[in-house]
Amino acid sequence: MTNTKTFGYVRVSDKGQNTDRQDIKMVELGVDERDIFIDKASGKDFDRPQYQALKSVIREGDLIYLDALDRLGRNYDEIKTEWQFITRKLNADIVILENKELFDSRKFKSMGDMGKLMEDQFLSLLAYVAEQERKKLLKRQAEGIAVAKAQGKHLGRPQLNLSTLSKQQRADLEANYQAWKTKEITGVQFMEKLGLKKNSFYKIIGEFEESK
Incomplete structure (x- = not known):
């Protein structure tokens, strides 16, 4: 395969968060800065501009680095769908740096049908964990808001008077x-x-x- 490329995908949940840690990892791995796609958006779905831009340029044989699976997303069903679209339909590869000894789609492909079965099982487990972490976060946020309201604290922008x-x-x-x-x-x-x-x-x- 010729003309293959290496990409990095970086995501944080909101605009106030810093992406430097993930960016540095990608550069150290040799990813060109122009090939690092960065979203500052929730992982609840995949309607993110830079992720969609990345998908549009991925070709067979390309490699995509992710810091952790939850950087890809936090929706159980959609994580599996997107992963399988990239690795099986586009025939590109994904490496999860947090679990790179285990979670490297190239290794699963080299194992044939057994590798596909193992990949699906591990992916299901990690996708489930990512979704549950998001649910816990949302629950903690809701509980915090409820406590603040009960204490009479104003939420949002301060009222001008x-x-x-x-x-x-x-x-x-x-x-x-x-x-x-x-x-x-x-x-x-x-x-x-x-x-x-x-x-x-x-x-x-x-x-x-x-x-x-």
Whole structure:
């Protein structure tokens, strides 16, 4: 087989997470940086732009490195479907670095039908573990949210109100309020001076007028 390529697939669950550890592993294995496909998205399904881009360029004989099976995904049925599509339909290969002595599709292929049976069994086990870990994570998140709500903690973005304005915003509010009331400046201009969106602006104006 000629013109085969080596790729790396890297995934973290959200945009705030760092991919450096996985990236470095791929580069150390000799994967060209332009052949490392990186998604910052949940593993709940495979509707990820970089994963789909990787699938579109994989050819027979190519090799794909993954740090761990759960980087491929966390959905039991879809992990098996995607793995078998790449290794059997496209006839490319996958190596899981976390279990590389065991989980290298090239080794299973060299064992014939017995290798296929063993691969399916090991894949089912690891895919099951990956899916269960995601379910545990979601459960912990839900429990944490429930506890926070029970304790009266606000979740999400902090609510803007008169008391949360900065000193500069409060000064700008007091300095320009009368000009806005007499229509010397427009509401849009006043919002821009305060750095507020429409809903927050009128809420804070109402609180300011009540406090006068």
